[in-house]
Amino acid sequence: MMSTETLLEQKLLHSHKKEMIVFLNNHPEYFDEAVELAIQNKQPYSWRAAWVLWSYISKNDIRIKNHIPKLIKAIGNKTDGHQRELLKILLEMNLNEEQEGHLFDLSVSLWEDVEKKPSIRYTAFKFIIKMAKKHPELTNEILLLAQDKYLNSLSPGVNRSIKKMITNTIGLNHNKRKQSHT
Structure with a gap:
């Protein structure tokens, strides 16, 4: 049976945080997928995507701006750890x-x-x-x-x-x- 994981999902599951950040640096085309994964409830990827994004983004990161409403809305139906990681991303934003x-x-x-x-x-x-x-x-x-x-x-x-x-x-x-x- 073939894996249906995307390349980003594979990295999130099988890499250390530092490697995930290097991957996003080298492949900015995966940034929006990482944000979308963070918003979803597709475990074990979603929490890890939010966790990595918080370490990856800069203060008031322009790439997050358009996702703010979805990030806020997503918090309500997540587990505690996932909620925390989404909140940490939003704490970085104006x-x-x-x-x-x-x-x-x-x-x-x-x-x-x-x-x-x-x-x-x-x-x-x-x-x-x-x-x-x-x-x-x-x-x-x-x-x-x-x-x-x-x-x-x-x-x-x-x-x-x-x-x-x-x-x-x-x-x-x-x-x-x-x-x-x-």
């Missing part, structure tokens, strides 16, 4: 206001789901913090999301990281408001 709103709502839902793995919740919270830094009026929402019921299920290390992010963001937003009044 989103428009509508995209920010959709991803913020989704990130809040992921954060509030204490049954989710800490790694996806942590990544979702990083996006929430990114939005709070950009929109200081979200500071009060951050405080609501920092209640013990959301923090208790996290390891001590993740808990400390979250609290540090909150403290830094609240301090930053407080200083921004102070400067705007002077």
Whole structure:
């Protein structure tokens, strides 16, 4: 029986991450296929495609721009690890206001789901913090999301990281408001 795997799928399954990145560098024609695989739920390839893309893309990568709506929409029905990798890609991008709103709502839902793995919740919270830094009026929402019921299920290390992010963001937003009044 012949394999129905594409060349990219073969690379994703049988290569180390560094080799996959070299492959994408040498074969940019596979980039869109990698993004489409990342959006789909075709395991074991989709999670790995998202995982490699995050390491491969640059900050605000123009090649991802047109895929942003599909990436946001795809997050909802994926496993925790796959959701995390898609979120990590989107954390690298400058989103428009509508995209920010959709991803913020989704990130809040992921954060509030204490049954989710800490790694996806942590990544979702990083996006929430990114939005709070950009929109200081979200500071009060951050405080609501920092209640013990959301923090208790996290390891001590993740808990400390979250609290540090909150403290830094609240301090930053407080200083921004102070400067705007002077």
